Amino acid sequence: MIYRTYGSTDIKVSAIGFGGMRFEELDDVDTCAALVKAAYDKGVNYFDTAPGYNKSEESFGIAFKHMNKTRSHKPFYVSTKSSKSESTEIRRDIETSLKKMNLDYIDFYHCWCIITFDVYQTRKAKGVLDEFEKLKAEGLVRHICVSTHMTGTDIEKMLQDYPFEGVLLGYSAMNFAYREAALDAAERLNRTVVVMNPLGGGVIPQHPNRFGFLKTHQGETVVKGALRFLINDPRITVTLVGLSNQRQLHEAISAVEGFQPIRPETIQKIRSSLQKSFSELCTCCQYCDNCPQGIPIPKLMDAYNFHMLNSKPVDMINRLRFHWGIELQDDCLRKCTECGLCEETCTQKLPIRERLKFISKEVDKFLAAGRS
Ligand code: SF4
Ligand code: SF4
Incomplete structure (x- = not known):
C-alpha cells in the first residue's frame, strides 16, 4: 500500500480509501463488515461513509469494533458527513454516527x-461551520472538511472563504476537466483532496474498449488504469473506491500495489483523449434525482451515455x-416540463432537458418504425 500525508498533519492515509456507499449485500451488515475488515487487513486505512448510505455506518461499526483492538499500532481514519443546517440536527447526526460506528x-x-455556492453560503450563514468548530473543540471531530459537487472554480472560491482542511470531490478520468481548478486551488492553499467516484459511476468499467487508452501497462485492466491515473496525480491524497465485493477490493489493491509512476507525456496523451471525448458523460451520482414530475433522470441519463459511447x-x-x-410507452419519457431544477443540481452541469428531448424523439421514432 502507498501512504500519503494528510495535509499539514502527521497522519498517513492510504492512497486508496474505502468508499462505503456501494456495498453489494446492503442488508447483510456482517458480510459488509467482513469486506471493511478485509480492506483494513490489506492496508487500507481511510474509510468513508455517510448517514444516508443505507446501513453503511452500521456495517463499518461492526468492523471497527474489531479494528479498534489494533488501532493503536495499526491506525485507521474515519470520514463521515452531515448535510444538516441546524445545530441541533448536526449534533444529532454526529451522535448517531458515533454510536453506530462504535x-x-x-x-x-x-x-x-x-x-452550489449558494448552498454553501446559506449553510454558513445558518452557523453550520460554527457548530462544526464547537464539535472540534469538544473533541468529537478532529478535522473539518467539505464534500462538494460544485464546479472547480466555485470550489476554489469556497476554499478561499473557509479553511476546510480537506475537500472531498467527484473526480475521475471522465470529468477531470470540470474540477481541475479545484485541485490546483487545493494544492496552492495546502488543503487535502480526497476524490470520490473514480470510475465515473461504473461507466468506465462498463466500456472497457472505449476507455482502453487508460491502460498504461501491459496486462492492466481499464479499472486499474483509471485508478492509477488518479493515484499518479500528486494533488490527490486519497482515491475513494466504492467497494461492493471482495473481487473489487482485490482489483483496487492490485492497482495500488503494482503502481509505477506514469510518464508525464503519457498522462498528457490520456488527458487530451479524454477531454475531447468524454467530459459530457453522466456519472450516475443521482444528485439530480429530485424531479417534481418523478422522472428517473439518472436512469435516463445513464441510457444517454450509451448513445454517446456507442453513437x-x-x-x-x-x-x-x-x-x-422502462417501457417505451412510459410517460416518464415525455413528461418533462423543462423547469430546469435538475440542471441546477447536476454535478456535471449536463444539458439534461436537451437530452430528455433527444431520448423521447428517438423512442418515438423507434415506435413509429414498428420496431420492438
Ligand atoms: S427539467 Fe424536466 S426532468 Fe428536470 S426536474 Fe424539471 S421536469 Fe424534471
Ligand atoms: S445527470 Fe448529473 S446529477 Fe444526474 S446522475 Fe448524471 S451526473 Fe449526476
Missing part, C-alpha cells in the same frame, strides 16, 4: 452536499428497456 470521535467530518440510439433504447425496465 467510535469516540470522527477523524474527518464533512459538511455534506454542497451542490447508436438503439443502444440507448435497449439500455432503457432491458437494463432499467
Whole structure:
C-alpha cells in the first residue's frame, strides 16, 4: 500500500480509501463488515461513509469494533458527513454516527452536499461551520472538511472563504476537466483532496474498449488504469473506491500495489483523449434525482451515455428497456416540463432537458418504425 500525508498533519492515509456507499449485500451488515475488515487487513486505512448510505455506518461499526483492538499500532481514519443546517440536527447526526460506528470521535467530518455556492453560503450563514468548530473543540471531530459537487472554480472560491482542511470531490478520468481548478486551488492553499467516484459511476468499467487508452501497462485492466491515473496525480491524497465485493477490493489493491509512476507525456496523451471525448458523460451520482414530475433522470441519463459511447440510439433504447425496465410507452419519457431544477443540481452541469428531448424523439421514432 502507498501512504500519503494528510495535509499539514502527521497522519498517513492510504492512497486508496474505502468508499462505503456501494456495498453489494446492503442488508447483510456482517458480510459488509467482513469486506471493511478485509480492506483494513490489506492496508487500507481511510474509510468513508455517510448517514444516508443505507446501513453503511452500521456495517463499518461492526468492523471497527474489531479494528479498534489494533488501532493503536495499526491506525485507521474515519470520514463521515452531515448535510444538516441546524445545530441541533448536526449534533444529532454526529451522535448517531458515533454510536453506530462504535467510535469516540470522527477523524474527518464533512459538511455534506454542497451542490452550489449558494448552498454553501446559506449553510454558513445558518452557523453550520460554527457548530462544526464547537464539535472540534469538544473533541468529537478532529478535522473539518467539505464534500462538494460544485464546479472547480466555485470550489476554489469556497476554499478561499473557509479553511476546510480537506475537500472531498467527484473526480475521475471522465470529468477531470470540470474540477481541475479545484485541485490546483487545493494544492496552492495546502488543503487535502480526497476524490470520490473514480470510475465515473461504473461507466468506465462498463466500456472497457472505449476507455482502453487508460491502460498504461501491459496486462492492466481499464479499472486499474483509471485508478492509477488518479493515484499518479500528486494533488490527490486519497482515491475513494466504492467497494461492493471482495473481487473489487482485490482489483483496487492490485492497482495500488503494482503502481509505477506514469510518464508525464503519457498522462498528457490520456488527458487530451479524454477531454475531447468524454467530459459530457453522466456519472450516475443521482444528485439530480429530485424531479417534481418523478422522472428517473439518472436512469435516463445513464441510457444517454450509451448513445454517446456507442453513437447508436438503439443502444440507448435497449439500455432503457432491458437494463432499467422502462417501457417505451412510459410517460416518464415525455413528461418533462423543462423547469430546469435538475440542471441546477447536476454535478456535471449536463444539458439534461436537451437530452430528455433527444431520448423521447428517438423512442418515438423507434415506435413509429414498428420496431420492438
Ligand atoms: S427539467 Fe424536466 S426532468 Fe428536470 S426536474 Fe424539471 S421536469 Fe424534471
Ligand atoms: S445527470 Fe448529473 S446529477 Fe444526474 S446522475 Fe448524471 S451526473 Fe449526476
